[in-house]
Amino acid sequence: MELLRRVPRTVFHPPPEVDSALIRLRRLPRPRISSPPEAFEAVLRVLFGARRKTIRRALMALVPREEVDALLRELGLDPQLRGEVLDIPQLDRLARALRAREVV
Structure with a gap:
């Protein structure tokens, strides 16, 4: 991504409450992921x-608790983490593992 120019709010009518770029x-x-896009x-x-x-x-919506625990252990992921702290490679590994289990 490259910033080309900032666009002030004054060029819009009515002016928004934020500046643009x-x-x-x-x-x-x-691609940064190797899992199928639909699984990701x-x-x-x-x-x-x-x-x-x-x-x-969150994953218990897809698979039983025991499977979730085994999956997270296998992937080396702390079950107490929240989804927003996972990076793209971790999310990709999770998607591949769930796809391999035919869950997603």
Whole structure:
């Protein structure tokens, strides 16, 4: 991403309460995830749809508690974390593991 210029709120009518910016986005040479996009999106929906819940609790909407515990142990993820603290590689590994179990 490249910032091209800032756009002040005064150029809009009616003026918004925030300033804007014009940016340039460039495609990455290769995707940052290796899981199927629909599996990755499903994991995001589950984790971010339950923002105040731990990942353990959120994933229990998809699989039984025992499976969730085993999965998180296998992936080395703390079950008490919240979804918003996971980075993209962790989310990708979680999506691949759930896809392998035919959950998402």
